[in-house]
Amino acid sequence: MNHNQYASKAYSQVSLESSVMGASPHQLITMLFEGAHASLLRAKIAAETGNVALRGKELSRAINIIGNGLQSVLDHERGGTVSAELDRLYSYMIQSLLKANLDNDIALIVHIDRVLLNITDAWKQIG
Template identity: 30%
Template sequence: MLDFGNGYQAYKSTAVEGKAAGADIHKLVLMLFDGFLDELSRTEGHIQAKRFDKKAAGIERMLKILGGLDASLDQQNGGEVAANMQKLYQHCGQALLNASLKNDLTSLDTVRVIMTNLQEGWQGLSQSAA
């Protein structure tokens, strides 16, 4: 039997790399938010379907994305905004760990609200920069 999942993953990875190669910092950050929120939805489905191995992999991917978002913060020039963003990312990371340990969809909902609000803020910055 053919495994189309690996081919799809390779296609998806190539498509993302292609977008990232030509993107400015705002677009890259928005891509991270998009990927995070997509993974959050998938992870929610994994919890509901009791696919705990896939849930764990999804949580791990989201934590890595949070790490990337955190690394993109300009701590030296970002001042209070960067510090607050870092606290929000840390809070989301803790909520993801809680969701993973307890299979708690409420924690995922909290993370979704925070990350959607941050994404909308970045979209506004991206539009005003254009």
């Protein structure tokens, strides 16, 4: 990595950290949705171009965001039925992405991304 690439990466990291530090809880969840969406788009492109390593990396990143980010912060005490339904939906999404990676199933990646975008849109309307 040359000096310019290193400086650019460092700047991006500082910019991201600044965004996260100043974000409300609602904005942080929005950032998680956007991060998962970006990873799914990169995974789709990687699958289309036959880049198996990148596909796996991006699907793993999306799975991590969905499971350890979105699913783990669900408030089951106050969320009631909505929280329980989202929990099941996130589990379905994770299982589907694991299958999509195993089978190189681009259509399944696209499907899960659409589901994610629907949830994202609903979340943004709440804010």
